[in-house]
Amino acid sequence: MADIFHALDDETRRLVLDELTVRDGQTLFELCGTLATRHGVALTRQAISQHLAILESAGLLTTEKRGRYKFHYFTPSPLAEITRRWPTTERTRPCGSN
Template structure:
């Protein structure tokens, strides 16, 4: 799964937003945030599938912490996009 397709989905972007808000979340916490803050009431299975896509794209990583599994945001693949199409100083100045 490439990074572009991974971030094309609004639910997956909301997942990344929430993981940026707080790193190291359980599936339960993520699902609570998605339903309460974004109105996304997908099943836990559906969210797990979204997490698998994000992990395959390198945008999140997971780790067993004690007896629970937590999820972290990984910005590396997005940084690579910025390096591939860098914003030049001239363009920045034009905007300002």
């Protein structure tokens, strides 16, 4: 689970996941363009590729290669693991009270 938190610790990687939730199955070229135009992220393709590799190793995205192109897809199941570990239930007492 530490790799999931590490992957989510970076703003650029969170933006990549945000963009994949808007339109799944983007190529590296498309993601670079979207990050630059919508968010002002001016990173090289190699830097974005490294961010994608971290997200993929954490299980937060999968890829599919078709010809010369590699498509990236958001995988939310690791996030579901986090919510199963720490379910959000309504508290019966205020925080800080015994």
